[in-house]
Amino acid sequence: MESMLGIFDWTVVALYIAVVAFLSLRSRFGRTQDADEYLMAKRSMNWIVVALAVFATLFSTISFVSVPGEAYNYGMAMMVLGAGQILFLPLGIYLFLRFFFAAPTFTAYEYLERRYNRSCRMIAATIFILIRLFYTGGVFYAAAVIFESLVGWPPLWTIAAVGSFTVLYTLVGGVRAVILADVIQSVVIFGGIVAILFRLLQVTGFDPVTVLSFAHAHDRTFELFADPAFYRLNVHDRWNFWLLIYGLILGPLMTMSCDQLVIQRLLTSRNYRQAVRSSYTNYLISIPVIGMLYLIGVFLFFYYHGDMAVLPAGIRGDQVLGYFINHELPAPLPGVIVTALLSALMSTVAGAVNSLVTVFFKDIVSPLRPLLAGTPVEMRYCRCLTVAGGVLALGVSGLMILFGQGVRTTLMEVIGVWSNLWPILFVAFLYGVLSTRVSARAILVTLAAGGAVNLIFPCLMYYAMPEGERWGFQWLGVPGLAVALILPPLLSRLWPNRRELDGLTLKTIGESLRNNR
Template identity: 30%
Template sequence: MAFTVADYTIFVLLLVLSSAIGLFHALRGGRQGTMQEFLLANRSMSFLPVALSLLATFQSAVAILGVPAEIYRFGTQYWFLGCCYFLGLLIPAHVFIPVFYRLQLTSAYEYLELRFNKAVRVCGTVTFIFQMVIYMGVVLYAPALALNAVTQLDLWGAVLTVGLVCTLYTALGGLKAVIWTDVFQTLVMFAGQLAVIVVGSMKVGGMGRVWQLAAERGKISGIDLNPDPFERHTFWTLAVGGVFMMLSLYGVNQAQVQRYLSSRTEREAVLSCYAVFPCQQIVLCLSCLTGLVMFAYYQEHQLTAAQSQASPDQLVLYFVMDVLKDLPGLPGLFVACLFSGSLSTISSAFNSLATVTMEDLIHPHFPGLSESRATLLSKLLALGYGLLCLGMAYVSSMLGPLLQAAISIFGMVGGPLLGLFCLGMFFPCANPTGAIVGLVAGLTMAFWIGIGSLTSNLQAGPSAPLLVNTTSFPQVGNLTTAVTATLLASAPKRLSGLQKFYSLSYMWYSAHNSTTVILVGLLVSVLSGPTKGEAVSARTIYPVLPRLLCCLPQRCRQQLSCGVRGSTEDVSSAEPVPCAMEKTSNGVLSGPVEGLAHTEEAEGEGFARAEGVHTYILQETSL
C-alpha cells in the first residue's frame, strides 16, 4: 500500500495552508505585536471560530483512530458518551466562563492566586505544564507510527514536518493563527471521515446493510443501566462519569479557557460553548459510524494476514487504504484528516504552555518587562515548546511498552486540576493549605489507581495484548479519556482487594480524583482554620447554594454565602461587559472604569485587587 502523487499533494497542501494562515496573522492579521494579540487574539474572536477551535483542540489523531477501533471491538455502547455533552458544556458556560471572563485573566491559574495565594497558583501551573509536555510528543509520534506501519510513509519525515510546521505558525501567528488553523483543520477532519463513511458504506451496500450486519453480530448496544463503577462502559459510567471528564476539558483546562478569554464579549464566549455541543455530537457520530462501516466491511471481506495481526488502531488505517485505494487523493485526504488532529492539538498545547509559563512563572519575577520584550519572549517560548515536542516524540519512540504509561499520565492529571478549581470556586471556607494538600492527595490517588491498573494488566500478560504492543493506542476518543482507556480495555473479571480497586472504570477517574481533592482540601482547611468569608472576594466565588435555593428568603441566601462580602449572586448574574482595559508594561491596569464588571465590593472599597502580578488600581482620584 503506497501513496500516489495526488495523496502526497493533498497532504502537503494541508501543511502549506496551515503555515500560510500563521504567516498571514504574523505579517498582516494584527501582526502579533503585543501580549494581548499574541496570547489572546486581542480578545476579538467571534463565537463560531472559537467553537470550532474548542472542538479541534481535543479531537486529536488518537481520537480519529481510537473511536472507530472502540466501536469495532466493543460495539456502540461508547456512543452513549454523547449524553454527557449537554451538562459537560452547560456547566462551563454558566459557571466557569462568567468567573474567568469577568476577572479578565490571561492564564486560568491567575484565578488560583486571586482565590488562594501564589503558591497554589504555581502548583497548578507546574501540574499543567507536566501534563501537557508529557502528552505533546505522544500525540505527534503515535499517529505517525501507526501510519508508517500501514502505508510505509516515512516515520520521522512525517514527525519532523508536522512538528516544524505547527511550531512555525504557532510561534509566528499566536492564538489567532491557532484558532483559524483549527477551523480549517476541523473542516479537513470532517471531510476525511465523511469520505471514508460514504465510500465504505457504498462498498458494503449502504448504511442500511451496515446497520443490519452490526445488529446481527451483536454490535448495536442497548442501554446498560448497571450502576457498577467497575464496569468499563455502562450508561451511568459514560453519561455521569463523562460529565466530570468534560468539565476537566472544557471547564478548567488552560487550552480551552484561553479560547473563551479570546472572545470579544462574555456572551460570545458562552455562545461558543453552546456551539460546541452539536459539533461534538457530529464528531462522535462520524467516528462511531466509521467503526460500524469498518466492522461491516470486514464481515464481507477477508482480512489479510497482516491485518489480522494488526492492533485495532492500525486496522482503521488498513480499512481506509482498502476502501479508498481506487480513488486517488482520498487516502491523502484521510491522512490530512489524521494529522489535522495532531496539528490542532499540539498547536493549542504550544500556545497554552507559552501563556502559563509567561504569565505564571516569568512575569511575576520580572514585572517591569516591556510589552515588546514580553511578546518576543512569548513567541520564543512557543518556539521552545515546539522543539521540546519534537524531543518528546523521540523519547516516546524509545519508551517501548512504557509508551502507554506516558499516554495515561494526561488523564490522571485532569481530574485533580478540576477538583482544585472547584474547591476554590464553590467552597469559600477552603484555604491555601487545604488547596495544596488536596491537590497532592488527588494526584497521589490518580497515579496510584492509574499505575496500579497498568501494572495489573501488564502482569495479566495475554489478557491485555494492547498494553504490550508499542504501536497500539487507546480506544476512545478524546484527550483525557483516550489516554487512560487502554488501562482497562481487557480488565480481568472477579477481582478482589486492590485488584478490584484498580479495575475502576477509566470514565470515573476525573470524578474520583476531583472529589478526592475537594474532600481532602475541605478537611485540611477545617482543621487548619477555614478562610473567613469576608476575606474572600465575591468575584472568585460561584454561589452554588444561593442559586440552587433561589426561592429562599434573601436573609437565608446571604447566610448560605458563608459570609462572603458583596453580592455573589449579582456578580454571577451580571450582564456581560466587554473589558476595554489593558495591562501596561508595569502591570497596572489602565482604561475606562466601565471595562470592569461592577460589584458592590468594587463600589464599597474603591476596588483594589491583585490579579496575579498585575495590580488593578482604581483610586478615588481617577474616578
C-alpha cells in the same frame, strides 16, 4: 508498510501545508504583535471561528484513530458519553466560565490566585503543563500508529517533520494563526470523515440496515446497555454505567474550569456571551462527527468480518482504518484523508504548545518578573518559550511512543491513564466557586495529596498488574478525586479562609460580574 499514495494525493497534502503557512505569515505581518495579540488575538475573534477552533483543537488524531478502533473492537456504547456531555455543559458554563471574563484574563489559573493565592496558581499551572505534555505525547502516539500504517512513515519521522512545522507556524503567527488554521482544519477533518463514510457505504452496497444488523449480531452496537453486568460497580470493568455517569458530568465541568487549551480559545472571544455561544456550537458540531466516526468503525467491522474483504493477519483494530484508506480509496481521496489526519494532529499540537507557552509565561514567569509586562522583552520571552515548549513536547512525544509500545493497551487507555490529574485540578476550581470557607492552604495540601494518589494508582493498579487483573483505565482517577473532594472542607476547619472573596464565588458574585456579558 509501503505507502500507496500517488502524485495527486501528495498534491492535496502540499496544498494544505501551503495554505497553513500562508495563514501563519498573514497573521504575523500587517499588525503589531504584543503579548495580548500573540497569546489572545486581542480578544477579537468571532464566535463561530472560536467554536471551530475549539473543535479542531480537541479533535486530534487520537479521535480519528481511537474512535473507529473502539467501535471496531468493542462497539458503539461509548458514543453515548461523547454525545451526552452537552447535557452538563450549561452547568459548567454557569459554575466557571463567567469568572474568567470578570477581569482581563490570559489563563484559567489566574482565577486561582485571586481566589486562593499565588502558590495555588503556580502549582496548578505546573500540573497543567505536565498533563498537556503527556497529552501531546499521546497525540503523537496516535499519529504514529495511523501514519505508519497509512503512508509508511517511521514514528519518529512523524514527530520531527510534522511537529517542527507545527511549532514553526505557531511561532510565527501566534494564537491568531493557530485559530485561523483551526478553521481550515475543521473543514478538512469533516470532509475527510465524510469521504471515508461514503466510500464505506459504497463498498457495502449502500445497505446500512444490513451493516447495523450484522454489527448488532456481533455485539458492536449498544448491546452493552441491556447487560445487567453493565450496571454493577466493579473497578475492573473497562466501561460500565457508573463510569458513564462519571464521564458525562465530569467531562464538561473540567473542560469549562481547568483546561487552558479550551479556555484560552474561549477567552479570544469578543465577550462572555459569544464565548458561551462558541461552547455550545463546538459540542453541536462534535456530536455528528463522533457519530460518523463510530459508524466508520462498525462499517469497517462488517466489511472485514462479513466475507466482503480479507484483513491481513497482524492488523489491529487501531490500524484497520489506515489499511482501508490505503487499499480501498481512489486517488486523491487518500490524500484528503492524510490531510485531514495532519490537520487533526497539527491543530491539537499547535493548541497545546500555545496554551503551554501562555500558562508558563503568564502563570509562572510573569508573577516572578512583573516588570516584563508591556516591554519588548515580553515578546522575546513568548517566542523563546514557544520554541522551548515545542521542543520539549516533541521530546516527550518520542518517549511516549517508545513507552507506549511496551504497554498492551488501546490508544484510549493510554490517554486515559495519563489524564488522571485533571480531576484534581477541577476540585480546586469547584471549591473556589462553591465555598467561601475553603482556604489556600487546604487547596495546596489537596493538590499534593490528590495528585500523589492519582500518580501512584496507575503504577500500582495498571502498569504493575497482569493484563487480566488491571483496574479499568477510567477508574484510575477516581481514588484521587475522592481524596480531593473530602480534604478541603476537613482541612478548612483547621485553616479557614480569611481572604476577601467579593466577586470570586457564587455566593459573593457581584453585579459587575453578572452584567459582564
